Amino acid sequence: MLAANPKDSPEEVLAYGGNRMDTWDLANSFAPGGSGGKFGKYFTRGKFTVNEAVSKQLATIPEPSKHYAFLxxxxxxxxxxxWRSVFPRITVPVLMLSGDISLATTVESNExxxxxxxxxxxxxxxxxxxGTHFLLxxxxxxxxxxxxxxxxTR
Structure with a gap:
């Protein structure tokens, strides 16, 4: 669960990889004409990455919110x-790639x-x-x- 339930303890939030956030602020930051908010700027201007080449490439996008409107x-x-009730029902082989400094998951949730x-x-x-959320x-x-x-191997 990405949006943390306010009633949950910090340990529970860590275990399921939640974040205490304003989900509307996040969603609106991607909307066309949106203010960008802290989340939109983070994603669309390459702040999510420590890879300089990707940051430079994203910095060339003239209107980031226009290109990320679908988000x-x-x-x-x-x-x-x-999603927690879904995972035990998965029977096909699954590859999970995750990073220790991802904003979307925690080591505990991946474990x-x-x-x-x-x-x-x-x-x-x-x-x-x-090891961010953008491993590829x-x-x-x-x-x-x-x-x-x-x-x-499959």
């Missing part, structure tokens, strides 16, 4: 879904998913490996290798 309704819906998904494989990316951009060699290895 507003998607993010609003996604943040309000409670829970690894334990809960019967055929789950988790590849963890440290901070030193650019920030750590593409390791991410690509993990994906290829996973597919070759």
């Amino acid at each position: 507003a309704p998607l993010v609003r819906d996604h943040l309000n879904q409670y 829970w998913m690894k334990r809960t998904i019967k055929n789950g494989t988790w590849v963890r990316f440290s901070e030193q490996e650019y 951009q920030n750590a593409s060699p390791k991410a690509n290798d993990a994906i290829i290895k996973f597919l070759e």
Whole structure:
């Protein structure tokens, strides 16, 4: 669950990877003509990444909110879904790539998913490996290798 339930303890929020946030501020930051808010600026100007090449590429987008307009309704819906009951029902092989400094998940929530998904494989990316939420951009060699290895063994 990405949007933390206010009644939950800090430990519970950490375990399910939630964030205490204003979900409308987040969704509106992606809307066309939106103020950008702290979230929109974070995502659309490359602040999410420690990879300089990606930051430079994103900085060339003239109107970020215009290009990310599809995210507003998607993010609003996604943040309000409670997914924990789905994971135990997954029976197909699953590859999970996650980073220690992701804004969307925690190490604890990924450990829970690894334990809960019967055929789950988790590849963890440290901070030193650019382990943000955007692994295909920030750590593409390791991410690509993990994906290829996973597919070759299936």
